[in-house]
Amino acid sequence: MTYRECYVQGQELLTCAGIEEAALDARLLLEHVCGTNRNDLLVHGDREVTPKQQETYQELVQKRAGRIPLQHITGVQEFMGLEFAVSDKVLIPRQDTEILVEEVLRELQSGMRVLDVCTGSGCILLSILHYSNDCTGVGVDISPEALAVAGRNAETLLRERELEYTFLEGDLFAPVEGKFDIIVSNPPYIATAVIETLEPEVRDHEPMLALDGKEDGLFFYRRLAAECGAYLNRGGRLYLEIGYDQGQAVKEMLTAAGFAEVQVVQDYAGLDRVVHGIYFGMNN
Numbered sequence: 001m002t003y004r005e006c007y008v009q010g011q012e013l014l015t016c017a018g019i020e021e022a023a024l025d026a027r028l029l030l031e032h033v034c035g036t037n038r039n040d041l042l043v044h045g046d047r048e049v050t051p052k053q054q055e056t057y058q059e060l061v062q063k064r065a066g067r068i069p070l071q072h073i074t075g076v077q078e079f080m081g082l083e084f085a086v087s088d089k090v091l092i093p094r095q096d097t098e099i100l101v102e103e104v105l106r107e108l109q110s111g112m113r114v115l116d117v118c119t120g121s122g123c124i125l126l127s128i129l130h131y132s133n134d135c136t137g138v139g140v141d142i143s144p145e146a147l148a149v150a151g152r153n154a155e156t157l158l159r160e161r162e163l164e165y166t167f168l169e170g171d172l173f174a175p176v177e178g179k180f181d182i183i184v185s186n187p188p189y190i191a192t193a194v195i196e197t198l199e200p201e202v203r204d205h206e207p208m209l210a211l212d213g214k215e216d217g218l219f220f221y222r223r224l225a226a227e228c229g230a231y232l233n234r235g236g237r238l239y240l241e242i243g244y245d246q247g248q249a250v251k252e253m254l255t256a257a258g259f260a261e262v263q264v265v266q267d268y269a270g271l272d273r274v275v276h277g278i279y280f281g282m283n284n
């Protein structure tokens with residue numbers, strides 16, 4: 001079978017299975033199996049694939065048709081132009097979260113101390129460190145399995161950089177010491193009742209721990225707003241990713257907790273996505 005015939009077959013199967021991005025996923029799986037890139041379909045589509053490659057490809061397409069996320073099959077996801085290892089123990093990095101990182105990068109200066117609460121794969125902290133000069137980073141997560149993935153990503157991405165970073169296991173700020181210039185978090189923020197309405201890829205394969213924001217989805221924002229002051233330098237900044245309908249509620253929480261210049265930032269779809277503010281303490 002040729003490379004293109006494989007691709008067409010994979011695409012048809014994924015389309016029939018109701019996979020939204022059938023063509024893209026069929027191509028990415030084929031590139032994963034054959035070690036090729038997007039040019040190969042355009043330029044070398046008539047090359048024969050080996051029987052082994054064909055067999056492996058068909059197996060992986062079947063998995064994807066069964067609604068296993070593409071990233072769990074390939075083991076990777078690109079984020080901020082960097083490649084992150086993922087597993088079913090971490091939230092797959094989302095493109096929307098790049099807005100959060102970009103907002104942080106606007107204000108980031110050399111030498112700052114950055115804390116990422118609920119770090120998961122480490123995608124937020126590690127991309128901030130990667131694009132910084134000599135910032136120091138701490139990432140916290142309650143899941144030791146997630147921290148193992150984050151640690152692996154740190155080794156791959158920051159190997160040739162002399163950047164200081166630490167990953168700590170615990171519930172939000174529990175294991176954290178000292179103060180930071182920037183605190184960033186993409187906490188679980190989906191209301192429990194909404195989780196069952198999500199796509200099967202998310203609902204059945206991504207960690208509940210990374211999705212569930214409890215009753216109204218705002219559980220972790222309440223705790224972050226109440227607890228983060230003790231870990232921010234005066235004039236330090238907090239950046240939170242939020243769900244599209246949580247902007248106003250989280251803005252009010254931060255204002256009540258002593259933050260100034262609290263702003264809600266939209267993503268490229270025009271939906272509220274990030275809230276950030278500056279901490280001056282409760283007496284200002």
Ligand code: GLN
Nearest residue numbers: 118119120186187188210
């Ligand atoms: N901070 C990680 C991310 O944005 C994990 C977030 C989470 O587990 N809710 O990908």
